[in-house]
Amino acid sequence: MTAVTITADELAELMLSSTPPVVLDVRWQLGDDRGYEHYLDGHVPGSVFVDLDAELARPPAGAAGGRHPLPDVAELQAAVRRWGIDDGVTVVPYDDIGNLAAARAWWLLRWAGIADVRLLDGGLGAWRTAGFRLSTGDGGTPRVGSATLTGGELSTATIDEVAAGPDARSGGAALLDVRAPERYRGEVEPIDPRPGHIPGAVSVPTGANIDDNGRFRSAEELRERFSALGIAADDAPIVYCGSGVNAAHTVAAMEIAGFRARLFPGSYSQWSSDPDREVRTGAQP
16 A cells, blocks of 8 residues: 655655655645745645645536545646656645645545545645745646546545435445534534534544644544544544545544545535425534
8 A cells, every 4th residue: 555644754755756746735725825935934845736616626517526526537637747747757736734735636636536645744844844845936837737537436435325314325435524613513613504414424634634733644643533433444434524624634543543434525514505305503413
């Protein structure tokens, strides 16, 4: 199995090799649309800025697909080639918030058929802490790549499968809500139509996947976390967040721990946009 993460030291060494990786800067955060400005202020040398909203998703589709629907494979392939990615190359996405945004690129590229995608563990902070320099300004236009994408290489769940409930889902799959606990309980909702959570979903906040330095917790710690939910290695729980971004981080964390998981791409933004779908508030599933 290909590693999910790469350390700053390992990335620096790989960048000096005869087969350097393509490094993607995926600076994005809910409520902050200045990702490119942050990139200009300082980024891993040679990294290419990726616009999550424009390049890692189609336009918002409400009840038809949520805030960040998966892009068409042809559109994603065009973007991947713009970033300079060829077949067989290693790709390393990162951000500055513990890979909570970069995990979208990790998941999407894996889903699209790129086999070796590794998150820079600890993101930009880890690169700085390791003592490596940053580049500023526009990184320039990378050479055009030739990667060919397929799509469908990772499992997903549809809104109807989620609605069917555990008894009807394949293997009785559990449903995990990885948003902040207060959003799960419906106490706050900064962007989606209705506060609360999907009935039957268990609260498993994404933030607990990482330590205070923004690095993934050890495989053992993550394994204990997910095992405590009653998840076994051969289960495939369905994971959702607000719009399918942070949920990819939990899919990555589960892979580190030796578990499989399926992403519900439309996530709560799709569910809550449909007035016919029940929404539940409070701390109970």
